[in-house]
Amino acid sequence: CSWACPYGAREIDEARQVMTKCTLCVDRITDTSLPEAERKPACVMACPTNARLFGDVHDPKSEVSQAIRERDGYELMPEWGTRPANRYLPRRQAD
Incomplete structure (x- = not known):
């Protein structure tokens, strides 16, 4: 997984010997000390x-x-039938 992922989202945790993946920055999105507008995953904020x-x-x-x-x-x-949380939007048409 880690070698194939083009986003670097999957990594091997050497200490625990397990594959890890993106958590959508759960620490950020649940941090009530942040303003609500900033409670988004880093990838969303940085895109x-x-x-x-x-x-x-x-x-x-x-x-x-x-x-x-x-x-x-x-x-x-x-x-x-997996009921994913992600949704995809079609490309916007060029003007």
Whole structure:
């Protein structure tokens, strides 16, 4: 996994001898000392093109829910029944 991942998200924890992966910065998103606008994973905060969104897909007023509705967001392989938390947005059409 770690060799194949193009994002470097998977790493071997040598001390524990296990593969680790991204936790969506659970420490950041649950840190109530941060302003709510900053309680997002580092990748979302740092993305220079704003290509990543993060939020509660079950809250119809959230930015992420609105984007999913407005741009016909979709799940990958829904037939597997895994109920993934991630949604994908189609590419925007060039003007």
